[in-house]
Amino acid sequence: MDIDAFVSAHKPTWDRLETLVRHRGSLSGPEVDEMVDLYQRVATHLSIVRSGSDQLLVGRLSALVARARSAVTGTHTPAWREFIRFFAVSFPVVAYRARWWWAVTAALFLVVSTVVGAWVARNPDVQAAIAGPEQIKQLVEHDFADYYSEHPAAGFAGQVWLNNAWVSMQVIATSVLLGIPIPYILWENAANVGVAGGLMASRDRLDIFFGLITPHGLLELTAVFLAAAVGMRLGWAAIDPGPRKRTEALAEQGRAVVSVALGLVVVLLVSGLIEAMVTPSPLPTWARVGIGVIAEGAFLAYVVIFGRRASRANETGDLERAPDVAPSN
Template identity: 85%
Template sequence: MDIDAFAAAHQPSWDRLEELVRRRGSLSGPEVDELVELYQRTATHLSIVRSGTDRLLVGRLSALVARARSAVTGAHTPAWREFARFFTVSFPVVAYRARWWWAGTALAFLAVSLVLGAWVAGDPAVQSAIATPEQIKQLVERDFADYYSEHPATAFAGQVWINNAWVSMTVIASSVLLGLPIPYVLWQNALNVGVTGGLMASRDRLDIFFGLITPHGLLELTAVFLAAAAGMRLGWTAIDPGPRRRAEALAEQGRAVVSVALGLVVVLLVSGLIEAMVTPSPLPTWARIAIGVVAEGAFLAYVAYFGRRALRAGETGDLERAPDLAPTA
């Protein structure tokens, strides 16, 4: 076979294929069909010329076929689109779908904390069993407030972020045990909040307690509640998978829970920054609390808006549904 004559005869189709590959993001339907046809034809040409001695032509066609194959079979979604999809679809829709578990977890936690706080505040015997009067005085007058300002803000923000992320990831990881350890983890946190609040109330320091815990605590606890809700919902899926097969339901819900874990890393970072920079700041108490309320309101509004929109579009938050781009007529 005359390789030069073969190349001259098919050069126009190879040039056309190269042009279509360059413009693959803006092709019309007929052009996509043409791209597929030229790709198949050029792949055949490559198999023919491989038997020849023109290594330069073989290399050129190999590169062209590889690029065309990428265009035909699909290129992965650009990273920025995946990032945007995650924060506008995957994370908020999982949080929104778990809203009743989320709300139930929050109400139960707050109820337990309030009962414990009232019990500790109103019973001196309980206070004595917890600590000595000197230790309680040290806590309410110095230690509680000093905790938020004794370390440099940047280091403290990092420490808080890591600690809160660890608690949330522990809660989510507990879902592999049907979520059974999650109530215990929540109980430990409710116990800490209730006992500390009760001791502060017993010395008429509730203004300091809420003034320091509210700015960051609203968003921080909301993140923990969401992690617990997602984990318990996954555990319940193992018990009641609904109309689908158990393995299929667990796989989908498990991948959706990964969205929560990743999204909460950012939420807890914001909470940690507030705790390190706003909570101990010299701002008036009302201003610090207002910042916390705004951050909490913004997060809930974000979940409600994007989560509801994604749910109406049939999204589940399953990471396997991240789309690939493939040219179609």
């Protein structure tokens, strides 16, 4: 093979590819397509000249092909960038997009808890069916408050975190059943909260009930509501997938459920720390409740600010290259 003739014939192609690679960050769509085509052609040229003896040419083309391959295939995103993107975009935008499901879930939970609590508080027969007078007295005067202070804070925080995570993971796990069991799980938890509140109210201890449950309960229940919201949205995606194929809608919402599950690990950790260290602390009630309100407000502000910004940028929180979505023009 005449190397000089080969170089003369293909040098413009190599130079053009080098130019495109150098300016890869500002290429138009057609220029990207051109770069891919030239990369494939120059890779073929490299395989041809490898059999020759011009090592300088082989080295030049090898370097050009390597740079072009990097430009075409993209480089791996560093782990720290993925971490930042998850908490700045993926998690908050998924939570923000589920905000109406989230709000309705919270409202229904509170209605059920209030109705059950009022029913228990006003009916001695219902209280008697739940427990005997001595048992209720023990619960109201000792057990309810002692629960938060009978264990060392560090160990209790871990125990609470695992318990809260278990409840939320139950809700999330039922997403594979299209969220059908989620209303029952929420009903069960709402009824338990209502029964406890009703028994405390029947003995004029409602101030203690709210003073102990509010600091950590705001954030804890918010996490459960969010998990339930995205789980039920998954079920709704099977009924109404919108303009997409049902499989694509389910896959996207399934990945959203996973994003929420990962994000709630941190939220529930904060809730567990508050329950272990703030709820049983000697701080006045207003201070303990205030800490809970601040934590809740900070989380909601985080979701609204970051989630709305990401939503306006047309982010969905989904994978940037989801395997089940075919690109189209």
